[in-house]
Amino acid sequence: MKKRSFFGIAPPKLTYEILEDAQPETVSVAPGEKITLFIDVPFEKASTALLKLGDEVMGGEKLRMYPDSEAYAVSPVAGKIDAIMPFLGIMGKQMTSVTIRVAGDGRTDDAFGKAMQTPSLETAGAFLAALPGKPDFDQLMDAGRPVKTIVVIGADQDLLTVTNQSIVKNEIASVKTGMDTLRKITGIQNVILVVPSHLVQAAGAAGVGVKSIGNAYPSAHPALVVLNLLTDLGSSRSSGIAFFSAEAAAQIGVAFKTGQLPLKKHLTFVKKDGSRQLVSAPIGTHVKDILETLGESVKTGDRIIFGGPMTGNAIYSLDHPVQPDTDTIIIQDQEEIVLSADTPCINCGQCVRVCPTNVPVNELIRYLDAGEYEQAEQQAELDACIECGYCTSVCEARIPIFQFIRLAKHALERMKAAEEENA
Amino acid sequence: MPNRMKLTVSHAPFWHTGSKVSTKYYQIFAAALIAVIAGLLHYGIPAVAVVTFSVATAMIWELVMNMAVRKPTSIGDGNAALIGLLFAMLLPATTPWWVVLTGTFVAVVIGKQIYGGLGGNPFNPVIVSFAVLMIAWPQHFDYNVALVNYQFDFNPVYPLVLFKSYGPSAIESFSIMDMLLGRQVGGIGATFGLGLIIGGIYLIIRGYIRWEISVAFLAGVGLTALAFNLSNPELYAGPAFHLLTGFTLIGAFFLATEDSSSPVNFIPMLIYGLLGGIMTVLIRNSGAHVEGVVYAILLINLVNPIIDKIRPKAKRRVMNYA
Numbered sequence: 041m042k043k044r045s046f047f048g049i050a051p052p053k054l055t056y057e058i059l060e061d062a063q064p065e066t067v068s069v070a071p072g073e074k075i076t077l078f079i080d081v082p083f084e085k086a087s088t089a090l091l092k093l094g095d096e097v098m099g100g101e102k103l104r105m106y107p108d109s110e111a112y113a114v115s116p117v118a119g120k121i122d123a124i125m126p127f128l129g130i131m132g133k134q135m136t137s138v139t140i141r142v143a144g145d146g147r148t149d150d151a152f153g154k155a156m157q158t159p160s161l162e163t164a165g166a167f168l169a170a171l172p173g174k175p176d177f178d179q180l181m182d183a184g185r186p187v188k189t190i191v192v193i194g195a196d197q198d199l200l201t202v203t204n205q206s207i208v209k210n211e212i213a214s215v216k217t218g219m220d221t222l223r224k225i226t227g228i229q230n231v232i233l234v235v236p237s238h239l240v241q242a243a244g245a246a247g248v249g250v251k252s253i254g255n256a257y258p259s260a261h262p263a264l265v266v267l268n269l270l271t272d273l274g275s276s277r278s279s280g281i282a283f284f285s286a287e288a289a290a291q292i293g294v295a296f297k298t299g300q301l302p303l304k305k306h307l308t309f310v311k312k313d314g315s316r317q318l319v320s321a322p323i324g325t326h327v328k329d330i331l332e333t334l335g336e337s338v339k340t341g342d343r344i345i346f347g348g349p350m351t352g353n354a355i356y357s358l359d360h361p362v363q364p365d366t367d368t369i370i371i372q373d374q375e376e377i378v379l380s381a382d383t384p385c386i387n388c389g390q391c392v393r394v395c396p397t398n399v400p401v402n403e404l405i406r407y408l409d410a411g412e413y414e415q416a417e418q419q420a421e422l423d424a425c426i427e428c429g430y431c432t433s434v435c436e437a438r439i440p441i442f443q444f445i446r447l448a449k450h451a452l453e454r455m456k457a458a459e460e461e462n463a
Numbered sequence: 464m465p466n467r468m469k470l471t472v473s474h475a476p477f478w479h480t481g482s483k484v485s486t487k488y489y490q491i492f493a494a495a496l497i498a499v500i501a502g503l504l505h506y507g508i509p510a511v512a513v514v515t516f517s518v519a520t521a522m523i524w525e526l527v528m529n530m531a532v533r534k535p536t537s538i539g540d541g542n543a544a545l546i547g548l549l550f551a552m553l554l555p556a557t558t559p560w561w562v563v564l565t566g567t568f569v570a571v572v573i574g575k576q577i578y579g580g581l582g583g584n585p586f587n588p589v590i591v592s593f594a595v596l597m598i599a600w601p602q603h604f605d606y607n608v609a610l611v612n613y614q615f616d617f618n619p620v621y622p623l624v625l626f627k628s629y630g631p632s633a634i635e636s637f638s639i640m641d642m643l644l645g646r647q648v649g650g651i652g653a654t655f656g657l658g659l660i661i662g663g664i665y666l667i668i669r670g671y672i673r674w675e676i677s678v679a680f681l682a683g684v685g686l687t688a689l690a691f692n693l694s695n696p697e698l699y700a701g702p703a704f705h706l707l708t709g710f711t712l713i714g715a716f717f718l719a720t721e722d723s724s725s726p727v728n729f730i731p732m733l734i735y736g737l738l739g740g741i742m743t744v745l746i747r748n749s750g751a752h753v754e755g756v757v758y759a760i761l762l763i764n765l766v767n768p769i770i771d772k773i774r775p776k777a778k779r780r781v782m783n784y785a
Contacts, residue, residue, distance in 0.1 A: 044480040048670015052480055199478070267778050343471040350476040358468060370477070377471055378479035383540070386484055386582040389673070389727025397778040402727055424777035429476035436482045437582070443474040 042433075051393045052434060054257035054350075056196060057308075057316070058238060059205040066206075066306070066318040069333045074122055075140050075324030076361040077113035079105045082134035083126035095121045097140060100301045101149035102167065105136050114170040116303035116322035119143040130353055131450045140324070153299040161225045168295055172305040172323060173288030174364040180226055180282050187280035190228055191270070192219060194235035194243060194286035195253060195260035196367065198348020201308045203367040204286045206318055208239050215286055216246045217293030222284070233286075234265055257350070258396055258428040267397075287367075305362050310370040311336050319369075321362050327369060328358040341374035350429035383437040385409075391431035391441065397424045401431045401441060408444040413452050422448060484581070488541030490671050494662035495548055495717055501645050501655035506556035506613070510651045514551040517563050521547025524571040534580065542581055546570050549589045549717055552652025553710060555609035562603050566592045586764040587721040594757050606648050617646040622708040623753045631700040642707035653713045663716030672720035675732035680715040681706060683740015691748050705744055710756035714743070718756070724764040726771035734770050739763040 042052055083105075090104050097103065099118045105111065119140040127137035152167045165177035180187050192215065194208035208215060219231050235243040237252040244250060251269045253259045259268065262283045270281065284292075287306060294302045309317045309330065321330055327346075331338060338344065338358070345352040346360065348368050362369075391401035399421045407416035416422040425445055432442040503510050525543035529536045538544070550570055554563065573595075574588025575581070597604045606621040613619065618636050625633045637647060645655035653659075666672040684705050691699035705711060710718070719725065719739050726732050739759045746755030 042478060042480060044482045047668055049668060049674065050670075338468070338470070340469050341471055343473070343477065345477050347475075349478040352475055352477065354470070354472045354474070354477070356470055356472045358470075372471075372477060374471065377473075377477075378481060379473065381483070382535075383484055384580065384582040387722045387725075387727060388487075389722075390482075392727045392774075398775045399777055400728075400774055421777040421779075424779045433476045433478050434480050434482070436484050436487060438479065438483060440474055442476060446474075 051390060054199060054430065054433070055255045056236065056257055056260065057200050057202050057205075058236070058255065059202040059209060063202075063206070064317065066320050067333065068304075069319055069321040069325060069330050071117060071142055071322050071325045072329040072332075073142060074326065075115075075117060075119075075142060075322065076326065076359065077103065077115060077138045077140070077324045078127060078129075078361070078363060079103065079113045079136045079138060080111040081105050081109040081136055083124070083136040089124075091121060091124060091138060093121055093124065096143075097121065098147045098149040100152065100303070102151065103138060105138075112170060113138065114167075114301055114303060114323075115140055116324060117142045118147050131446065148300070152295070152301055156296060156299055159221065159225055159296060164221075164225055164292065167301065168292055170323070170364055171288060171291040171295065171302065172364055173285045173291055175284055175288035175292060176282075179280075180228075182280075185280045187226070187228060187282045189230045189232065189270070189281045190219075190222055190226070190284065191262070191265065191281055192231065192233045192284045192286055192289045193260060193262065193265065194233055194239060196308075196348075197258075197260055197285075198350050198352065198368060199257060200310050200316065200370060201348055201368040202316065202318065203306050203308050205236065205239060207286045207290050207306065208233075208235055209242050211290045212242055212245045214290035214293040214297075216248075217297055218284075218289035218291070219246060219248055219293075221292055221296045222289065228282075232270075234260070234269065235286075236260075258426070258430065261396075261426050261428060263426045264396060305364065305366060307362065307366055308368045309334060309336075310368065312342075312371050312373045312376075323364055324361045326359045326361055327355070330362070330369065331358070331371075336371055338371060339374070343372040343374075343377055345370040345372065350433065351427065378438070380440040381438040383439070385439060386437055388436050390434040390436060394430045394434055396428060396430065397421075397426055399425050399431075405439060405441055405444060408441075408448050413448045413455075416448055417452060422452075425449075484542070485540045487671050488545045490669060491666060491717070492541060492545050492548055494666050494671075495545075495552065495652065497662045498655045498658035498713070499548065499552060499652040501658050502552070502556075502651035502653075505645060505654075506610075506651060510556035512560075513554055513556060513558050513563055513651060514548065516560060517551035517554070517567055518544050518547035520564050521550065521567040521571050524568055525576070528572055528576040528580075532576070537581060540581065542575075543571055546575070546588050548652075549713075550592060552713060552717075553589070553593055553650040555604070555606050555649075556651055557609045557612075558603060562596065562600060566596050569595050582723050584723050585768075587718055587724050587760060589721075590718055590757055590760045590764070594761055597757065606650075610648055615646075615648070617641060619648055621648045621753070622704070623747065626700055626704070626708075627747075627753050630698060631696070631704075634700060634704060637704070637708075639703050639707065642704075647708065649709065650713075653710050656707045656712050659712040659716055663712070666716065666720075672716065673725075673732055675729060676720045676725055676736040677715045679733045679736025680719050680740045681711070681736075683737040684711055684715075684743050685740070687741045687744035688748075691744065699748055705747065709747075709754045711743065714739070714756040714760055719760050719763065724767055726767055728771055728774045731767075731770040731773050734773070735763050735767060738766070738770075 097115045119142045122141040123139040127135045309319045404420035429442045570588040570592035574591040575584045578584045643656040667674040685702040688702040688705040692701045742759035743755040
């Protein structure tokens with residue numbers, strides 16, 4: 041936790057974690073009795089459901105919920121379906137959670153092995169979207185927005201995390217294979233690797249254009265990467281850029297090299313005492329199994345954060361599974377938690393001074409507090425916010441600004457969707 | 464679910480610098496006390512009475528308003544106490560109790576609470592109250608009359624009055640050192656220049672007030688006074704006199720910097736401060752009033768929302784990214 045320093049003339053600086061040379065071994069965590077996977081489709085009791093309780097699944101098998109939905113998860117283990125339930129994600133996002141009781145036999149599904157004989161973007165989209173790092177192939181398939189550049193970010197998006205850095209450092213060959221594969225299946229020649237400055241040398245082995253970013257949060261954010269590094273590409277609205285994390289690229293590389301779906305998620309685990317441990321666990325592993333393996337105890341009132349300290353999400357159950365985009369798990373002691381307050385904005389301006397995109401946060405929060413979301417967008421640059429959370433971490437009145445912003449954006453999105461539907 | 468452990472669930476970010484508004488106001492209160500204590504030593508028990516009564520009544524008004532509008536009790540955040548203290552610092556030591564009581568009422572109730580309380584006031588509550596009272600009962604704000612029964616070992620005339628009436632030649636008896644050390648007549652906490660400067664610099668270093676506003680305010684006073692002085696030294700006093708008398712220092716460090724009524728962007732803060740300094744000297748030199756700081760700050764509070772519109776262009780993402 042970064043405390044306010046004695047000297048307060050300049051705003052507090054947040055910096056990304058730097059992966060040191062000598063690092064402890066990655067700890068491999070085996071799934072416990074059960075694993076849980078999320079499928080991005082609302083749960084409904086339909087007779088057409090493709091998955092039923094008691095169904096056998098194989099390791100590497102693609103699981104779809106309904107025939108009319110393309111959304112899928114990939115089971116990293118063989119086992120039997122134990123429970124299918126609705127799951128409410130962030131902002132009421134409706135998903136389906138599938139719990140699988142792990143069975144010992146190592147049978148694996150070979151659908152991808154066969155499909156990869158003809159490598160194409162469709163194959164990748166149909167099998168690799170649930171890989172660790174959560175590669176988003178939809179951004180490449182949008183006909184309305186042709187992509188001309190692929191940017192692989194070998195830096196971590198949030199503080200305390202070294203997941204992507206460790207991939208660049210230790211698995212640069214896989215990253216290279218992944219980028220070559222992406223180039224091959226998309227036909228896009230312009231691939232750029234963005235890494236923190238201390239990894240430029242390691243990244244050189246990838247054989248693509250390398251750009252380096254500074255250590256100040258949130259310079260690794262895709263929007264800022266475009267604004268600061270890729271000005272030559274980002275000047276016109278039509279030029280598309282697709283983003284992948286280094287981990288996603290590496291796993292795409294591994295998948296196409298071996299014909300097997302790599303389903304072990306690399307993540308940075310931060311203990312209560314602040315020490316950090318790199319962990320590798322199959323997607324779907326419950327957080328309690330990781331806690332058990334690492335010998336970390338959690339008591340009532342503590343906070344478990346999936347994702348970094350600035351942009352992550354707190355979870356409410358020890359049965360919450362590792363997801364494809366869970367780069368970080370942080371355990372916070374109850375004593376460490378600073379709660380929000382209902383003090384009004386006193387206009388001190390700290391938020392304005394730290395905002396990386398110059399949003400007038402002090403004006404914005406007044407509109408948001410009053411529920412004037414459209415005004416916030418028109419008058420106070422709501423849409424320029426990149427959701428880094430910086431303003432909220434320095435707010436003297438402890439206003440949950442970030443949550444106000446997320447709510448506003450969500451409400452505006454729903455309003456626009458409703459308008460389009462009625463038009 | 465079999466697992467019944469209750470975890471703390473909240474929204475991002477999960478890091479906070481730990482700063483809070485009460486710390487800020489306690490710190491400003493403490494920094495202001497340096498100058499107040501010098502004033503108390505100067506003026507004795509009557510000054511103690513004014514300061515304590517002012518702080519106490521400001522907090523009581525805040526509590527009364529909290530109850531009247533059924534809002535959570537907010538006297539713990541230190542803002543009301545700070546308003547009371549700053550108000551007392553401007554007053555002469557012999558101010559009658561009912562003037563103090565009315566003053567804190569105007570400051571806390573009319574200056575702050577009717578705008579919605581903390582953070583909602585468009586004007587500095589202390590300045591609003593002082594301006595209102597100065598018009599209502601000018602006789603109580605005449606420092607020469609108010610302090611007539613004190614025996615001082617220095618010139619017992621309010622320097623700004625002396626200057627207004629007799630020109631710069633009359634104020635030659637005030638040395639810079641005297642004014643810095645509080646050897647001049649004035650408000651309880653407004654005369655000990657050195658203490659105000661130390662308190663102000665401390666707050667700037669800690670980041671509780673913005674240096675841009677204080678420095679620009681002082682620069683505005685200094686430069687405008689210098690310009691007047693150069694144009695006609697016989698008629699206008701030099702910058703040192705204007706910087707060290709009246710409410711200039713307390714205005715620059717404690718009044719103009721009030722968060723809610725001051726800008727937050729860099730250039731607006733400079734303009735705001737400069738404007739305040741310029742207006743101060745203009746009012747003192749060519750206006751009808753002896754002291755210009757109070758009205759100057761009222762004026763810059765008034766233009767604050769407009770000048771704070773000068774802000775850097777928001778950096779906008781040029782495309783949708785995944």
